[in-house]
Amino acid sequence: MRLQVIDLDGSVARQEPLRRRIDAGEASCIDAAHLAARLRIVASHAARTSLLAQLAAEDREGSGPPVYFYGSGDFHHLAALLLGRVTEPVTVIHFDNHPDWVRFPATVNCGAWVNRALELPQVRKVITIGPCSGDLVRPEWQFANLRAVAEERIALYPWRHEPSRVWGRYGTAASFRQEGNHLHWRNLADEDWADFLDDLVATIPTKAIWLSIDKDVLGRGEALTNWDQGDLPLAHLLSAIERLAEARRIVGIDVCGDWSEPRFSDPFRATLAFFDHPPPLRPSPEELAVNARVNAELIDCFARVLP
Secondary structure, rough: OEEEEEEOOOOEEEEEHHHHHHHHOHHHHHHHHHHHHHHHHHHHOHHHHHHHHHHHHHHHOOOOOOOEEEEEEHOHHHHHHHHHHOOEEEEEEOOOOOOOOEEEOOOOOOOHHHHHHHOOOOOOEEEEEEOOOHOOHHHHHHOOOOHHOOOOOOOOOOOOOOOOOOOOOOOOOOOOOEEEEEEEEEEHHHHHHHHHHHHHHOOOOOOOEEEEHHHHEEOOOOOOOOOOOEEEEEEEEHHHHHHHHHHHHEEEEEEEEEEOOOOOOOHHHHHHHHOOOOOOOOOOOHHHHHHHHHHHHHHHHHHHOOO
């Protein structure tokens, strides 16, 4: 694999498992801190262009798929930019406590990046695994792209969530069934995980897959993030990566969900963060250490399954 750190907020580049590999030349570090304020929550066009130019200039030579670590989930929409570099049909396997499927506003932001990804001709489907968040409560009111769910371009598998109240008609798909004005999701907490992974593989329409991992899909004992968190066990995430790597060819991975103090240079992004984020944390170094431990386990897993 080609391990790359996009250093936007300082949250991952100093972590021992990544710092050690950077110092040993086993990973590259792209300094993008000067772009962070214009990429956080919502990415400006100029900042996106600058970041892509840096990535193109600093790509390491070598074989194997790229693996990106880039800090807070406030930057998860960078996944859509990274997917733009894929040159073949691909399915995105998206682990997250949030569906990131908002249709409005149609910007490159952390709540809407799935739709930006689906606008790319090479992205055939996005499969989201693990949400427990309030985004599934009356999703139409929150501009959810349920039409893409009905068309199975988005498949959503919550870890645990009550049926969603809707007014439209969306039918039935692999991840939900509609009964009256409610979408009943396939709650993974109630299923055998190995059986689910077998079913999941059968629904992937492409040979190539991209893994997009936001660690807020994990519980508070296994990650500490800027967002409300889910309950997917880390062991389930690791076994899913291994099963997916057996069944399909991984062409890239991006990982976010580390914690960093939100810093903004404009009131627009600060206001969005104020209303979207849970109450601010002031975590101790001991509390933050869980992220480095989990990142180390993820890197070890990637090293096992990637060529």
